[in-house]
Amino acid sequence: MRTLDLGTRVPASVVGLGTWQFGSREWGYGDDFANRRAREIVRRALELGVTFFDSAELYGFGRSERILGEALGERRDEVVVATKLFPVLPVAPVVQQRAVASADRLGVRRIDLYQVHQANPVVRDGTTMRGMAALRRTGLVDQVGVSNYSLDRWQAAERALGALVVSNQVEYSLVHRDPEVDLLPWAREEGRVVVAYSPLGQGVLSGRYTPDDRPRDAVRRANPLFAPENLERIAPLVDTLRQVGEAHDLTPTQAALAWVVARPGVLAIPGASSVEQLEKNVEAGSVQLADDEVAALDEASDAFEPVGVPERLRGSVRRRLRRAA
Numbered sequence: 001m002r003t004l005d006l007g008t009r010v011p012a013s014v015v016g017l018g019t020w021q022f023g024s025r026e027w028g029y030g031d032d033f034a035n036r037r038a039r040e041i042v043r044r045a046l047e048l049g050v051t052f053f054d055s056a057e058l059y060g061f062g063r064s065e066r067i068l069g070e071a072l073g074e075r076r077d078e079v080v081v082a083t084k085l086f087p088v089l090p091v092a093p094v095v096q097q098r099a100v101a102s103a104d105r106l107g108v109r110r111i112d113l114y115q116v117h118q119a120n121p122v123v124r125d126g127t128t129m130r131g132m133a134a135l136r137r138t139g140l141v142d143q144v145g146v147s148n149y150s151l152d153r154w155q156a157a158e159r160a161l162g163a164l165v166v167s168n169q170v171e172y173s174l175v176h177r178d179p180e181v182d183l184l185p186w187a188r189e190e191g192r193v194v195v196a197y198s199p200l201g202q203g204v205l206s207g208r209y210t211p212d213d214r215p216r217d218a219v220r221r222a223n224p225l226f227a228p229e230n231l232e233r234i235a236p237l238v239d240t241l242r243q244v245g246e247a248h249d250l251t252p253t254q255a256a257l258a259w260v261v262a263r264p265g266v267l268a269i270p271g272a273s274s275v276e277q278l279e280k281n282v283e284a285g286s287v288q289l290a291d292d293e294v295a296a297l298d299e300a301s302d303a304f305e306p307v308g309v310p311e312r313l314r315g316s317v318r319r320r321l322r323r324a325a
Contacts, residue, residue, distance in 0.1 A: 001013045001014060001015060001048075001049055001050075001282065001285045001286050002014045002261070002285070002286075003051065004193050004265065004267050006080065006112075006113060006143055006166050006167060006193055007142075007143050007164065007166055008080045008112045008113065008142055008143055009077075009112070009142070010051050010078065010079055010080055010112075011051065012051055012052040012080045012193075012267055013049060013050050013051045013052050013267075013285065014261045014266070014267050014268065014285050015050065015257065015261060015267075015268055015269075015270070015281055015282055015284065015285030016050060016051070016052030016053060016054060016080075016195075016267060016268065016269045017041070017042070017045050017050055017052070017053050017054070017269060017270075017271070017272065017278070018054050018197060018269035018270060018271045019038070019053065019054060019055045019059060019064045019067070019068050019271070020056070020059050020064065020271060021038070021064075021271050021273065022038045022055070022059065022060065022063065022064040022067040022068060023038075023059065023060030023063025023064045023066070023067055037273075037274065037275075038067050038071065039067065039070065039071040040275055041071075041272050041274070041275055041278050042068065042071035042072060043071060044275045044278055044279070045272075045278055045282070046072070046075055046078070046079070048278075048279065048282045049282070050079070050282060051078070051079045051080055052079065052080045052082065052267060052269065053068055053072070053079055053080065053081055053082065054082045054083070054084075054169070054195070054197075054269045055068050055081075055082070055083045055084070055106070056083055056084035056086065056117055057083065057084065057085065057086055057098060057101070057102050057105075058084070058086045058117060062101075062102075062105050065083060065102055065105035065106050066105045066106075068081075068106060069081075069105060069106035069107035069108065070107070072107075076106075076107065076108050079112075080112045080113060081106055081108055081111060081112050081113075082111075082112060082113035082114075082115060082145070082195075083102050083106065083111060083113075083114065083115070084114075084115040084116070084117040084147055084169075085098050085099070085102075085114065085115070085116055085117060086098075086117045086118075087116055087117060087118060087119070087120040087123070087128065088120075089123070090116065090120055090123055090127070090128040090131070091123065091127045091128070091131070092127050092128070092130040092131035092134065093131065094131070095128055095131025095132060095135070096131050096134055096135055099111060099114055099131075099135050099140055099141060100140065102114075103140060109140075110139060110140060110141065110142055111135075111140065111141050111142065112142045112143065113142065113143050113144075113145050113166070113167065114132065114135065114141040114143075114144060114145070115144070115145035115146055115147050115167070115169060116128060116145075116146045116147060116149075116157070117147050117148070118147055118148040118149075119146070119148065119149050119150070119153050124156075124160075125153070125156055125157040125160045125161075126160045128157075128160075129144070129157060129160035129161040129162075130160075132144045132161055133161055133162065133163070136163070143164075143166045143167075144161055144163070144164075144165050144166065145165060145166055145167035145168065145169065145195070146165055146167070146168050146169070147168065147169035147170065147195075148169070148170060148171075149168050149170075151182045151183055151186055154168050154183070164192070165192075166192060166193060167192060167193040167194070167195050167267075168183060168187070168192070168193075168194055168195070169194075169195035169196075169197055169269075170183060170194060170195070170196070170197070171196070171197055171198045172194065172196035172197075172198075172199060172260060172266065172268075173196070173198055173199050173200060173201045173205065173256065173260060174201065174205055174237065174241075174256055174259060174260075174297060174300075174301040174304075175201040175204060175205065175225060175234070175237075175301070175304065175306070176198070176201065177301065179194055179196075184263060184265070184266065187265045188264050188265045191265075192265065193265055193266070193267055194263075194265060194266050194267070195266075195267050195268075195269060196260050196266055196267065196268045196269065197269055199256070199257055199260040199268040199269070199270050200253055200256050200257060200270055201225060201256075202219065202220050202223055202225070202226075203215070203220065203253075204220075204223075204225045204226060204230075204231070204234060205234075205237070205238065205241060205252060205253060205256040206238075206251070206252055206253040206256075207238040207241070207242065207252045207253075209226060209231055210231055211228035211229075211231045211232055214226055214228070214231070224306065224307075224308040224309050225306060225309065227307070227308055229307055229308075230306045230307060230308070230309075233304060233305065233306060233307075234304055234306075236300060236303065236304070237297075237300045237301060237303070237304050238252055239300075240296055240297060240300035241253075241255045241256055241297065241300075242255075243296075244289065244293045244296060244297060247293070248287050248289075250283075250284060250287060251280065253280065253284075254280055254281070254283060254284035254287070255284070255289075255297075257270060257281060257284040257285070258284045258285075258287040258288075258289050259289060259294060259297050261284075261285055262288070262289050262294055268285075
């Protein structure tokens with residue numbers, strides 16, 4: 001599998017593993033998943049060469065970090081362990097205390113990539129990044145990243161840190177392409193990395209769901225993309241994914257993931273509910289789509305006009321934004 005350089009001791013595989021589901025009850029996976037299957041998924045990921053594992057203190061209120069750390073075991077030093085600070089009062093001393101707590105739950109001596117989960121609307125990044133700089137000086141944190149940051153805020157965080165903020169973790173998929181307006185071009189030009197979460201649109205691109213067969217978990221039921229009308233409207237895009245996938249012996253889900261990591265400087269962190277799903281995700285990370293296949297998926301994505309979602313995410317607005325960039 002291809003890798004990207006985050007400045008960490010180990011290069012990051014372009015398909016990593018997101019662990020929001022580990023220990024988080026809102027996904028409805030149950031205790032057996034948290035206590036057994038999540039660990040099996042991590043161990044299989046290691047066998048397949050996955051080197052980027054992402055968690056957050058917010059996921060299961062620290063339970064995800066504990067599960068991930070225990071599953072990695074003695075192989076923690078062979079991969080990039082990333083986690084995120086939830087920015088409630090993210091002043092320097094609090095940032096340092098929370099990093100210590102996350103490292104303890106993960107069982108690591110150093111957090112390879114420590115990210116601010118989202119921008120605090122009141123507290124600017126100066127004090128947050130002073131805490132990050134102190135963590136880097138003590139060796140508890142290697143590299144610093146952000147998540148859900150605008151380009152301006154990303155650049156401001158980097159100025160405040162006085163060093164590279166190497167990544168920005170944002171939602172990016174065929175049904176959410178806003179990062180193409182400015183984040184992806186800037187990251188590509190400046191040698192930064194965009195970490196794509198929900199690269200499969202939480203599964204709406206799989207073709208599994210229909211207006212009569214919608215997901216049951218709380219996370220996806222609350223997502224307007226899974227409304228009956230949108231599940232009808234997305235059918236042409238899913239059909240295009242099937243056509244592209246057939247040329248490479250891929251499922252629509254795998255084709256959607258291959259499209260994401262075809263973008264330079266983009267690393268994807270899909271979750272996995274089973275070892276089999278993980279294996280399919282990893283397989284997609286080794287597929288190189290042709291330019292015309294990427295263009296066909298771009299066109300099908302542009303034509304998808306969901307209802308009930310923020311105006312900025314509707315396709316026509318997205319196209320205008322890209323033309324203006």
